[in-house]
Amino acid sequence: MLGKTALVCGAGGFIGSHLVRRLKHEGFWVRGVDLKYPEYEATAADEFIAGDLRRQDICERVIDGRFDEVYQMAADMGGAGYIFTGEHDADIIHNSATINLNVAEICRRQNVERIFYSSSACIYPAHNQEDPDNPNCAESSAYPAAPDSEYGWEKLISERLFLAYNRNHGMKNRVARYHNVFGPSGTWQGGKEKAPAAICRKVAIASNGDEIEIWGDGLQTRSFLYIDECLEGTIRLMRSGFEGPVNIGSDEMVTINQLVDMVCAIAGKRLQKRHIPGPLGVRGRNSDNRLIEQKLGWRPAQSLITGLEATYAWIESQLIRAAA
Ligand code: NAD
Ligand code: GDD
Structure with a gap:
């Protein structure tokens, strides 16, 4: 070596x-x-x-x-x-x-x-x-x-x-x-997927006007x-x-409903949200980035939408490949 x-x-x-x-x-x-x-x-x-x-x-x-x-x-x-x-x-x-x-x-x-x-x-x-x-x-x-x-x-x-x-x-x-880390090549189906991939998959499968299922009331917050x-x-x-x-972590905190709206905008689809019972975890979470800034002189800065665009495109490509 x-x-x-x-x-x-x-x-x-x-x-x-x-x-x-x-x-x-x-x-x-x-x-x-x-x-x-x-x-x-x-x-x-x-x-x-x-x-x-x-x-x-x-x-x-x-x-x-x-x-x-x-x-x-x-x-x-x-x-x-x-x-x-x-x-x-x-x-x-x-x-x-x-x-x-x-x-x-x-x-x-x-x-x-x-x-x-x-x-x-x-x-x-x-x-x-x-x-x-x-x-x-x-x-x-x-x-x-x-x-x-x-x-x-x-x-x-x-x-x-x-x-x-x-x-x-x-x-x-x-x-x-x-x-909550996300991006291309992350688990997107099968039960272990996290919200960004799950929402991208649900939106990608749906047609304009469809309903998609969201766990909880969608008002719980996270950063990705x-x-x-x-x-x-x-x-x-x-x-x-x-x-x-x-x-x-990112400190761009959004509700899950906002996450869904962002993915819908990327996909160019107008969908209805159906809020259903599901495993929820904590009500709110956001990264506190003061310590990383202080100790490393660096903190994550990329916008959520930029990462979602790449992730949505990748999940869409996985669906197309699976259907072929
Ligand atoms: P992942 O599930 O994609 O990767 C974990 C890998 O560990 C899997 O490939 C799995 O096969 C392997 N593994 C499990 N048991 C093993 C064993 N006995 N021997 C050898 N390999 C084994 O998860 P990830 O998203 O890549 O997460 C990586 C690490 O970061 C994990 O420790 C996870 O808990 C932590 N983490 C991830 C996130 C996130 O949002 N992705 C958030 C917080 C912490
Ligand atoms: N996964 C998923 N799928 N979550 C959904 C869905 C869905 O279809 N619809 C709504 N949600 C909601 C969940 O109910 C939860 O309230 C929120 O979206 C976020 O869910 P996840 O992304 O699955 O997980 P998390 O943020 O609660 O926890 C994750 O992040 C931790 C680090 O911050 C997990 O991946 C943990 O393993 C990780 O350590």
């Missing part, structure tokens, strides 16, 4: 597969590992190992102290339809915690200096996210802890795990809290981060002197 090298755990997933491509553009030699290959295009990794990171022997095989950068993106995750139904709680905790415990410990044993860990805005207390117009997601508000999902609890304990390895074993791990800015923040944090935890 010549030059810089990186290991991407979860390289078959949405963020991981984009990250591999970004690191390749920077000239890295990249090893990816995942249970599965990327779904929508070939991996850009120099070496891709199909393996289960819940197994210590697989971690020992793929983790090597010579890696300059190790990114831990592997997790059992999905959108509201996956993490808020309660049906997958035991799997989510068991699978993701086992991966994180293995990756942290094997990296320590192999003398890896620095792991990037992808935590989530889902760690924030539910009681601070009840007002859709004024949610509090400042990093300092995480404790006393009260996430509204087991997914969030697992993320919180794993944040603590990676930071404990910094204190006790001299590592330089970095922890980011991602806020385009994949390119997610990668930029990830790499900046990884190479910075700040360990985190820090939000990596």
